[in-house]
Amino acid sequence: MNHVDTIQETIEAKEDELIELATDLVEAKSVTGNEVPAQNVIVDRLEHLDLEPDVWDPSADDLASHEGYFETSSYDDVGYEGRPNVAARIKGGDGPTLTVGGHIDVVDVTESEWNRSPWTVTQEEDTLYGRGVADMKGGLASVLIAIEALAENDIELNGDLLFQSTIEEEDGGVGGALSVLERGYVPDAAVVAEPFNLPNVGIASAGVMYFRVTVPGKSVHAAWGHEGVNAIGNAALVYQALEELDTERKAHIDYEPAYRANPDLEGNVTNLNLGMIEAGDWPSTLPAEAIMKGRIGWPPGESRAEVRAQIEDAVAAVAKEDSWLSEYPPEVEWFGWQAEPHEIDSTCEIATIAKGVGEAVTGRSGTYVGGNAGLDERFYTLYYGVDAVSVGPDGANLHGADEHTTVTSLKETALTTAVIATEYCGVSA
Ligand SMILES: [Zn+2]
Numbered sequence: 001m002n003h004v005d006t007i008q009e010t011i012e013a014k015e016d017e018l019i020e021l022a023t024d025l026v027e028a029k030s031v032t033g034n035e036v037p038a039q040n041v042i043v044d045r046l047e048h049l050d051l052e053p054d055v056w057d058p059s060a061d062d063l064a065s066h067e068g069y070f071e072t073s074s075y076d077d078v079g080y081e082g083r084p085n086v087a088a089r090i091k092g093g094d095g096p097t098l099t100v101g102g103h104i105d106v107v108d109v110t111e112s113e114w115n116r117s118p119w120t121v122t123q124e125e126d127t128l129y130g131r132g133v134a135d136m137k138g139g140l141a142s143v144l145i146a147i148e149a150l151a152e153n154d155i156e157l158n159g160d161l162l163f164q165s166t167i168e169e170e171d172g173g174v175g176g177a178l179s180v181l182e183r184g185y186v187p188d189a190a191v192v193a194e195p196f197n198l199p200n201v202g203i204a205s206a207g208v209m210y211f212r213v214t215v216p217g218k219s220v221h222a223a224w225g226h227e228g229v230n231a232i233g234n235a236a237l238v239y240q241a242l243e244e245l246d247t248e249r250k251a252h253i254d255y256e257p258a259y260r261a262n263p264d265l266e267g268n269v270t271n272l273n274l275g276m277i278e279a280g281d282w283p284s285t286l287p288a289e290a291i292m293k294g295r296i297g298w299p300p301g302e303s304r305a306e307v308r309a310q311i312e313d314a315v316a317a318v319a320k321e322d323s324w325l326s327e328y329p330p331e332v333e334w335f336g337w338q339a340e341p342h343e344i345d346s347t348c349e350i351a352t353i354a355k356g357v358g359e360a361v362t363g364r365s366g367t368y369v370g371g372n373a374g375l376d377e378r379f380y381t382l383y384y385g386v387d388a389v390s391v392g393p394d395g396a397n398l399h400g401a402d403e404h405t406t407v408t409s410l411k412e413t414a415l416t417t418a419v420i421a422t423e424y425c426g427v428s429a
Helices: 003-013 015-027 036-048 073-078 137-152 174-182 222-227 231-252 256-260 304-321 349-362 377-384 407-425
Strands: 054-056 085-090 095-103 122-124 127-129 159-166 189-192 201-205 207-216 272-279 289-298 331-339 368-370 387-390 404-406
Touching (some): 003 015, 003 137, 015 036, 015 137, 036 085, 036 137, 036 159, 085 174, 095 137, 127 407, 137 159, 137 407, 159 174, 189 349, 189 377, 201 256, 201 349, 201 377, 207 231, 207 304, 231 272, 231 289, 231 304, 256 368, 304 331, 349 387, 349 407, 404 407
Parallel strands (some): 095 159, 201 368
Antiparallel strands (some): 085 159, 122 127, 127 404
């Protein structure tokens, strides 16, 4: 029997363990900002494997000078204390080093929208429901089972295997994946178990930025409204201008990897959204200020500076056309997510191996795809020149109600991860 068959047999035998581990991780609620309960589950598992996990809180001071750094919203809210990353090194020979793993944080839920409990795993035939079961605690459980399957079959890799479980990917990943790399865990290639529906292989991600537009008005009592200027009305002008910018951008943006796997996305691969507005404090007062907060996504090929200039120019142009706003122009500021997009060459070694192994394991054919949101994988590529791919289970309703994946695709993720490690690092004869 070759080692693929033996690993597969071991993973099949561990199906219940895999579901149990995914369940323990989901039950250890770890919304971005409070990742420690689920990191404790990871640490226990690594210790049980006789590995010595490295556990540390990131330091914003140490990271601040890095060009990929920005202050994340969760850092702004709660800081980094008590928010550990976890890494472990499985020593191999002198061959290439591979990182496997992913992020432990999940986004919060609107419980009333769920038909099942979000904070445990509910199994219905092959489907598993729960917050994070797809994005991406199921994938992390699969990776740990893959490491166990290699160990139990005494398969020794020719290179080191690095495992990592990181914080705040949903918030930009600065204190997570970037902190791991800055700590010295820099591999030759990385495989992140994001739910990219293997055998599809993720090779790209979109840029993401948050911004705030402060739109002025002139406050008076509503009974003398003609003497004031309503900031909500002014904000509506800015809203309209940014919506037009979004439409213009979509007409020329082409980011094929993002819609290759999902043709519905064609023409809408990156969006500009105004998601929050705050203005006024009394129905009979004209508000003096409206503050809108938004997010823009953009594809590989455009730079952060270009995209910022487009937004700032659109706001300045609409203000110029208005007699009052031309004297009191709105202000644009950038905060939170400030992530550049990335894309790797799909002919690189890790992408080729990942697709080949994924296709052999699943018996289906895959394609190279790109995320339409930001991903941790960018840190490897942009700042360390390391090729990183996303290879993980099926996932649906990510960030939404009744998020789910399947037992079959978690087992496929485990087997694919283990076999990629043997092919990329090589195996001692
Ligand atoms: Zn994710």
